[in-house]
Each structure stands twice: as C-alpha cells, then as structure tokens.
Amino acid sequence: xxxxxxxxxxxxxxxxxxxxxxxxxxxxxxxxxxxxxxxxxxxxxxxxxxxxxxxxxxxxxxxxxxxxxxxxxxxxxxxxxxxxxxxxxxxxxxxxxxxxxxxxxxxxxxxxxxxxxxxxxxxxxxxxxxxxxxxxxxxxxxxxxxxxxxxxxxxxxxxxxxxxxxxxxxxxxxxxxxxxxxxxxxxxxxxxxxxxxxxxxxxxxxxxxxxxxxxxxxxxxxxxxxxxxxxxxxxxxxxxxxxxxxxxxxxxxxxxxxxxxxxxxxxxxxxxxxxxxxxxxxxxxxxxxxxxx
Numbered sequence: 001x002x003x004x005x006x007x008x009x010x011x012x013x014x015x016x017x018x019x020x021x022x023x024x025x026x027x028x029x030x031x032x033x034x035x036x037x038x039x040x041x042x043x044x045x046x047x048x049x050x051x052x053x054x055x056x057x058x059x060x061x062x063x064x065x066x067x068x069x070x071x072x073x074x075x076x077x078x079x080x081x082x083x084x085x086x087x088x089x090x091x092x093x094x095x096x097x098x099x100x101x102x103x104x105x106x107x108x109x110x111x112x113x114x115x116x117x118x119x120x121x122x123x124x125x126x127x128x129x130x131x132x133x134x135x136x137x138x139x140x141x142x143x144x145x146x147x148x149x150x151x152x153x154x155x156x157x158x159x160x161x162x163x164x165x166x167x168x169x170x171x172x173x174x175x176x177x178x179x180x181x182x183x184x185x186x187x188x189x190x191x192x193x194x195x196x197x198x199x200x201x202x203x204x205x206x207x208x209x210x211x212x213x214x215x216x217x218x219x220x221x222x223x224x225x226x227x228x229x230x231x232x233x234x235x236x237x238x239x240x241x242x243x244x245x246x247x248x249x250x251x252x253x254x255x256x257x258x259x260x261x262x263x264x265x266x267x268x269x270x271x272x273x274x275x276x277x278x279x280x281x282x283x284x285x286x287x288x289x290x291x292x293x
Contacts, residue, residue: 041279044119044234045290048281051075051083051113052145052288058087058107059151067092068099072154073107074146074169074228077121078220079199083113086144086171094179103170103179117202120237122274123229124282125155138271139185139229140196142221144169145283146228153285155230167228173220175212183223194222202237235278244270 055073063070068091076084086104091097115121123143146154146169154167170179174189183189197205199219210219282291 040116040119041234041236044115044121045279045281047083047113047115048075048077048121048232048234049290051085052147052283054110054113055085055145056147056151056288058085059147059149061087062149063090065090065092070149071102072146072148072151074104074144076104076144076169076171076220076226077115077123077141077232078218079141079196080201080218081115081117081119081121082218082220083115084220085110085113086169097179098181101170101181102168105172115234118237120235120240122233122235122278123227124231124233124280125227125229138233138274139227142171142173142196143227143229144171145232147288151286151288153230153283153288154228169226169228170224171220171226173224173226174222175215175217175219180224182225184225185221185223188222189224190222192222196221231280231282233274233278233280235274239277240270240273243273 052075055075058073061070071088073085073087076082076086078084085107087107088102089105091099091101091103094103097103121141123139123141125137125139146167148154170181172179176189180189185194188194195205197203198207199210199221200206201211201218211217212219280293282293283289284291
C-alpha cells in the first residue's frame with residue numbers, strides 16, 4: 001500500500017515567500033496612496049461643481065430689498081472643506097450697513113456640501129497676469145465663488161480699491177451675529193494673525209474653541225470681508241504635508257503668512273508646489289461649468 005506523502009514547504013521557503021510579499025507591498029503602497037489621493041481630488045472637483053450648480057439655481061430668486069439690490073448667491077469654501085451655499089440679504093436689515101456692500105447668510109434649510117476628507121483648497125485671485133506671477137494671489141479658506149442675480153460670476157481682482165471691495169462677500173464667519181466690515185485676513189476681528197489651520201480639525205494647530213457649540217457648526221474664519229475668487233486649486237493635504245514636513249504646521253493653510261505684506265503664498269515653494277501638483281479649476285463666467293485646464 002502506497003502512502004500519500006506530500007512535500008511541505010520548509011521554513012526557509014516560507015520566509016522567502018513572505019519577504020517577497022512584503023517587498024511587493026512596500027513598492028505598491030505609495031502608488032496606491034497616490035491613486036487614492038488623485039481619486040479623492042477628482043471627487044472634490046465634482047463636489048465643487050455640484051455646489052456651484054446648486055448655488056446658481058437660486059439666482060432666479062429676485063427678492064425686493066428696501067435698500068440696495070439683490071445680488072445673488074455664493075459658494076463659501078471654509079477651512080474645514082465645507083461648501084456653504086450663502087445668499088445675499090437685504091442690507092437695510094443690518095444696522096449701519098452700507099447698502100452698496102453685500103451681506104450674506106446661509107440659505108435656510110440648505111445642508112452644507114463637503115470636499116472629500118484629505119482634500120484641501122486654495123482660491124485664485126487674478127490681476128491680469130499668469131498664475132505664478134506677482135499679480136496673482138493664492139488664498140487659504142475662507143473664500144467665495146460668487147454669482148450675481150443673473151447667474152454670472154463676480155470676481156474680485158488683486159487690487160484693494162473700493163470697487164474691488166464691493167465685489168467681496170460679507171459673511172458672519174466667526175458666528176458673533178455681527179458683520180465686521182473692516183475685518184480682513186490681514187486685519188482680523190481678534191487682532192491675531194490669521195491661520196486657517198486653527199479652524200481645520202485635522203491640523204495640529206486646530207483650536208477647539210473654533211467649533212461653535214451653540215450653533216453646532218465650525219466657525220469659518222476670523223474676518224467677515226471675504227474675497228471672491230476666479231478659480232480654485234484642489235490638492236492632497238497628506239502629500240503636501242509630506243513634501244513640506246519642515247513646516248511646523250505642515251500645511252499651506254498657514255504658509256501664506258510667510259509673506260505678511262501681500263498675505264499670499266503664490267511666490268514661494270509651497271505656492272509653486274500647489275500650482276504644479278494641484279488640480280486647477282476655473283468656471284465659465286456665464287454658465288458656471290467647469291473649464292478644463
């Protein structure tokens with residue numbers, strides 16, 4: 001009678017196979033992370049496009065104001081990656097408010113949209129030059145994509161004149177139930193330098209008090225005069241933090257303060273990285289459709 005004697009693997013052979021598997025996983029993991037990150041950014045593009053379409057659907061509303069003129073809606077991008085649909089409200093209902101400016105509030109009953117977790121955003125303000133030139137600013141959140149009552153995009157340029165200011169959005173970003181019209185990212189309500197990382201929950205700089213427990217939502221920033229941008233760059237936050245690990249915060253949300261005079265990070269290594277590695281999105285001025293770059 002023959003005995004079925006099957007040869008088993010030796011310990012050495014098992015160790016060799018395990019070593020090969022570990023090596024293959026080590027090679028594949030960065031590529032898988034890269035693919036996942038790219039996929040998340042693509043989802044972010046779709047989320048932002050959907051928010052713009054949703055916002056523009058409200059531009060057909062033409063409420064009559066006691067003073068001033070209804071001037072549409074905006075998508076507010078916050079440091080937490082929220083996409084808030086906000087609407088122009090009657091300035092005469094706000095004590096001492098200049099009717100030429102544009103106060104905004106959340107659209108009632110409209111839930112916030114979100115960028116995917118791990119996807120960051122910076123806004124682009126152009127002053128006639130190419131991206132990367134001195135006439136361009138890359139801004140950390142909050143910033144707005146604004147559309148007038150006809151659904152056409154309204155963009156603020158890099159100037160600081162009143163005509164430019166009137167293209168801004170005024171929004172109660174810190175939740176104090178007031179519009180601090182003189183506040184800006186260079187002249188904050190608190191008087192402290194503005195770091196968007198302090199409002200971003202995954203950042204080591206996050207300040208817990210920037211979650212409004214009364215209204216159960218995050219504060220959008222430390223200033224109420226919010227810029228309207230021409231476009232947005234989406235990027236993978238984890239990849240950025242790995243590349244710029246020497247930055248104490250590890251995030252471009254604070255890097256703009258490397259240039260305190262212009263309050264922009266377009267002209268440093270972080271800005272260059274965002275321009276070259278992020279996904280740049282512009283929107284058609286008349287339709288709001290994404291313009292491929």
